[in-house]
Amino acid sequence: xxxxxxxxxxxxxxxxxxxxxxxxxxxxxxxxxxxxxxxxxxxxxxxxxxxxxxxxxxxxxxxxxxxxxxxxxxxxxxxxxxxxxxxxxxxxxxxxxxxxxxxxxxxxxxxxxxxxxxxxxxxxxxxxxxxxxxxxxxxxxxxxxxxxxxxxxxxxxxxxxxxxxxxxxxxxxxxxxxxxxxxxxxxxxxxxxxxxxxxxxxxxxxxxxxxxxxxxxxxxxxxxxxxxxxxxxxxxxxxxxxxxxxxxxxxxxxxxxxxxxxxxxxxxxxxxxxxxxxxxxxxxxxxxxxxxxxxxxxxxxxxxxxxxxxxxxxxxxxxxxxxxxxxxxxxxxxxxxxxxxxxxxxxxxxxxxxxxxxxxxxxxxxxxxxxxxxxxxxxxxxxxxxxxxxxxxxxxxxxxxxxxxxxxxxxxxxxxxxxxxxxxxxxxxxxxxxxxxxxxxxxxxxxxxxxxxxxxxxxxxxxxxxxxxxxxxxxxxxxxxxxxxxxxxxxxxxxxxxxxxxxxxxxxxxxxxxxxxxxxxxxxxxxxxxxxxxxxxxxxxxxxxxxxxxxxxxxxxxxxxxxxxxxxxxxxxxxxxxxxxxxxxxxxxxxxxxxxxxxxxxxxxxxxxxxxxxxxxxxxxxxxxxxxxxxxxxxxxxxxxxxxxxxxxxxxxxxxxxxxxxxxxxxxxxxxxxxxxxxxxxxxxxxxxxxxxxxxxxxxxxxxxxxxxxxxxxxxxxxxxxxxxxxxxxxxxxxxxxxxxxxxxxxxxxxxxxxxxxxxxxxxxxxxxxxxxxxxxxxxxxxxxxxxxxxxxxxxxxxxxxxxxxxxxxxxxxxxxxxxxxxxxxxxxxxxxxxxxxxxxxxxxxxxxxxxxxxxxxxxx
Numbered sequence: 109x110x111x112x113x114x115x116x117x118x119x120x121x122x123x124x125x126x127x128x129x130x131x132x133x134x135x136x137x138x139x140x141x142x143x144x145x146x147x148x149x150x151x152x153x154x155x156x157x158x159x160x161x162x163x164x165x166x167x168x169x170x171x172x173x174x175x176x177x178x179x180x181x182x183x184x185x186x187x188x189x190x191x192x193x194x195x196x197x198x199x200x201x202x203x204x205x206x207x208x209x210x211x212x213x214x215x216x217x218x219x220x221x222x223x224x225x226x227x228x229x230x231x232x233x234x235x236x237x238x239x240x241x242x243x244x245x246x247x248x249x250x251x252x253x254x255x256x257x258x259x260x261x262x263x264x265x266x267x268x269x270x271x272x273x274x275x276x277x278x279x280x281x282x283x284x285x286x287x288x289x290x291x292x293x294x295x296x297x298x299x300x301x302x303x304x305x306x307x308x309x310x311x312x313x314x315x316x317x318x319x320x321x322x323x324x325x326x327x328x329x330x331x332x333x334x335x336x337x338x339x340x341x342x343x344x345x346x347x348x349x350x351x352x353x354x355x356x357x358x359x360x361x362x363x364x365x366x367x368x369x370x371x372x373x374x375x376x377x378x379x380x381x382x383x384x385x386x387x388x389x390x391x392x393x394x395x396x397x398x399x400x401x402x403x404x405x406x407x408x409x410x411x412x413x414x415x416x417x418x419x420x421x422x423x424x425x426x427x428x429x430x431x432x433x434x435x436x437x438x439x440x441x442x443x444x445x446x447x448x449x450x451x452x453x454x455x456x457x458x459x460x461x462x463x464x465x466x467x468x469x470x471x472x473x474x475x476x477x478x479x480x481x482x483x484x485x486x487x488x489x490x491x492x493x494x495x496x497x498x499x500x501x502x503x504x505x506x507x508x509x510x511x512x513x514x515x516x517x518x519x520x521x522x523x524x525x526x527x528x529x530x531x532x533x534x535x536x537x538x539x540x541x542x543x544x545x546x547x548x549x550x551x552x553x554x555x556x557x558x559x560x561x562x563x564x565x566x567x568x569x570x571x572x573x574x575x576x577x578x579x580x581x582x583x584x585x586x587x588x589x590x591x592x593x594x595x596x597x598x599x600x601x602x603x604x605x606x607x608x609x610x611x612x613x614x615x616x617x618x619x620x621x622x623x624x625x626x627x628x629x630x631x632x633x634x635x636x637x638x639x640x641x642x643x644x645x646x647x648x649x650x651x652x653x654x655x656x657x658x659x660x661x662x663x664x665x666x667x668x669x670x671x672x673x674x675x676x677x678x679x680x681x682x683x684x685x686x687x688x689x690x691x692x693x694x695x696x697x698x699x700x701x702x703x704x705x706x707x708x709x710x711x712x713x714x715x716x717x718x719x720x721x722x723x724x725x726x727x728x729x730x731x732x733x734x735x736x737x738x739x740x741x742x743x744x745x746x747x748x749x750x751x752x753x754x755x756x757x758x759x760x761x762x763x764x765x766x767x768x769x770x771x772x773x774x775x776x777x778x779x780x781x782x783x784x785x786x787x788x789x790x791x792x793x794x795x796x797x798x799x800x801x802x803x804x805x806x807x808x809x810x811x812x813x814x815x816x817x818x819x820x821x822x823x824x825x826x827x828x829x830x831x832x833x834x835x836x837x838x839x840x841x842x843x844x845x846x847x848x849x850x851x852x853x854x855x856x857x858x859x860x861x862x863x864x865x866x867x868x869x870x871x872x873x874x875x876x877x878x879x880x881x882x883x884x885x886x887x888x889x890x891x892x893x894x895x896x897x898x899x900x901x902x903x904x905x906x907x908x909x910x911x912x913x914x915x916x917x918x919x920x921x922x923x924x925x926x927x928x929x930x931x932x933x934x935x936x937x938x939x940x941x942x943x944x945x946x947x948x949x950x951x952x953x954x955x956x957x958x959x960x961x962x963x964x965x966x967x968x969x
Contacts, residue, residue: 133553146216146614153329159562165325166210177754178206181372209557213589217616224583226483231581234460235284263458267428283454291570292597293553307458312573313376315588318610335612336585345575352450353413360413362386369740388743393642396439407891421455464490464512464545492542500546512545519598569597586611641800647956652737653808660785661816667778684834692823756784803886814879822937829927843874860917867909895954897947
């Protein structure tokens with residue numbers, strides 16, 4: 109407990125606002141029932157639309173967001189990771205669609221000006237606070253902050269502190285480049301800060317996405333209201349990042365460090381990387397060599413100048429910070445101390461977001477800045493002070509209690525606790541008072557939103573973004589509004605989902621916005637490859653290609669079987685062909701051996717193939733794999749490509765459950781899968797530059813198709829000596845080469861012609877030779893063509909089939925000769941499959957060896 113002299117210095121000065129249920133401030137209507145002037149143009153538009161029109165716009169907005177794949181990952185696991193860190197990858201989180209209300213929140217130019225001034229002052233204050241706590245620590249030695257709040261905070265990272273007189277973030281001197289504040293307006297009409305986000309604040313990308321959707325839904329109202337645009341904010345941000353390079357280069361390499369696809373805001377990380385011109389990386393993509401940070405690419409190591417950090421500080425360097433982190437970069441702290449890299453926000457900046465610090469900000473503002481805090485915090489009491497604990501005890505039923513250190517812990521609304529639990533909870537606080545902070549309950553302001561019965565008042569919480577601009581800060585003109593559940597602003601966090609709203613700030617004038625230029629002074633060397641493909645990304649693209657092709661091949665096999673099951677009674681030839689197809693499916697891992705050996709017209713066989721796309725089966729798992737790999741590779745695709753991918757996969761996900769167990773529905777689903785894979789292949793061919801990314805994804809497709817051809821032809825050879833026509837029909841059908849064969853040879857089915865077309869024809873995109881030749885070309889074009897596997901290794905795999913095909917090219921072949929030749933061909937095809945698996949292993953060792961989690965892909969992959 110603090111003594112009296114210290115208590116005078118440490119006491120908060122925030123004035124509580126008594127909650128007044130039913131008296132929430134109305135953003136649209138004055139207390140006299142008059143519509144506020146800046147709302148009138150919007151209400152005119154909403155009136156023209158009517159309830160039906162507004163509901164239609166809401167549905168359109170939902171569809172836009174779905175097409176864009178805007179999601180937020182929700183965690184419901186006990187002890188789940190914070191917003192930016194996890195030592196061990198958890199199960200895939202639940203992806204929730206981003207919910208956007210079609211009615212925005214409007215703020216006048218005058219009131220926004222005061223918010224803007226207050227947030228810039230607050231950002232300066234928190235940055236100054238951080239620079240002191242990670243530097244000289246005058247605030248502690250002068251007893252202006254209790255040491256327990258600093259040393260007891262998990263985000264106070266001692267390794268980030270400088271004791272040599274240099275600024276904690278040596279290359280810029282600033283620790284807080286990006287900041288977000290959560291604001292709530294009380295019944296008295298005053299905006300207050302309910303939380304400071306200083307670690308790696310989310311929301312900027314979602315705010316821009318909201319605005320782009322709203323410009324399509326209510327574009328006319330957006331113009332009539334003269335709403336300030338958001339784009340300039342991101343240009344300021346991009347310019348500031350470029351200016352912070354310690355190497356003073358004109359074309360710095362900026363990377364966005366993400367924890368990966370398991371993070372709840374991964375969509376925003378991809379979105380921000382694209383908007384800010386940064387390379388999206390994970391910790392495994394970076395390395396420290398000779399004091400500098402490099403990104404590991406297929407072409408070698410490339411230096412990194414600025415890291416935009418979306419990863420919680422404690423996870424950033426397992427050498428000096430959290431040893432169990434698999435998400436950080438070994439040696440990052442040393443590179444930072446040496447001034448070789450700039451990190452935004454600085455590691456350790458999460459300390460300034462401690463809820464307990466809000467109790468001390470008014471006094472600190474006067475001391476550090478010489479000004480009163482113009483944008484107040486919500487009234488806050490740190491229970492570690494004796495007088496504050498007494499105040500908390502006296503007002504206990506009207507407070508919200510949260511951790512003194514962490515914003516991500518769920519706050520406790522005392523009034524919601526049963527009477528019997530309140531005394532126990534108060535005793536718990538008294539036992540460890542320094543761990544708790546209490547804040548007033550406040551009734552948030554309300555703004556109109558679309559409800560079940562039309563427009564209705566909704567409580568709102570604002571999240572506003574601030575970014576550095578040279579030596580000052582700029583504020584995003586607008587931001588993200590959240591609709592809290594149960595009228596509780598503390599529950600309106602991004603991690604818990606909910607409804608979002610765009611925030612429109614009315615412009616005072618329409619003068620031009622001046623932005624610091626980012627143009628380089630040096631001429632750029634022309635290049636036709638980005639040279640920045642990380643090994644991890646190449647690995648994901650390679651397996652995405654394999655997954656797409658495996659889905660295509662599996663769907664073709666399944667369709668061939670189902671087409672013989674549905675309809676009229678199967679003929680003897682159909683039964684033979686179904687047996688061949690069953691063997692091919694078993695070889696490809698699509699059917700278990702017991703079902704494959706069952707009679708084709710048995711219940712076991714039919715039941716197995718009609719469930720072949722269930723989530724527990726390989727085809728169902730392949731669809732899941734494509735969704736996951738497409739999501740983590742999204743930053744490599746154009747917006748048009750992603751929208752199409754998202755649409756195709758969404759259609760498959762909708763149709764998949766209805767098809768399971770129904771032969772006819774499953775047959776239609778097979779057609780749908782083949783259409784989807786054909787569309788994906790077309791997009792890859794037409795919308796990706798022929799760089800390393802495209803080569804790896806196409807190499808994966810070619811290798812998987814080569815394996816599929818070898819397995820399907822091998823299965824056909826099992827009946828070649830007894831029923832050659834059925835064997836040929838099946839092999840041509842599943843390889844989509846029946847029409848090509850008929851155009852060349854009409855109706856006659858002969859072994860040499862069939863095997864030439866399927867195995868040796870380099871002009872047939874469904875021939876084994878075509879796949880091997882294409883794979884060889886890709887390998888020879890990769891950055892390290894001498895590394896195994898080599899192009900020549902792939903070409904050599906086709907040589908045995910030329911001699912075997914020639915042996916089939918005779919006028920008459922006895923049944924015994926046919927059986928022997930079939931066995932030889934089958935042996936060569938099976939050996940080729942094994943060799944192709946070895947090619948995959950060699951490729952992984954040469955290019956993906958640093959990837960921490962090995963891939964497992966079906967049977968015999």
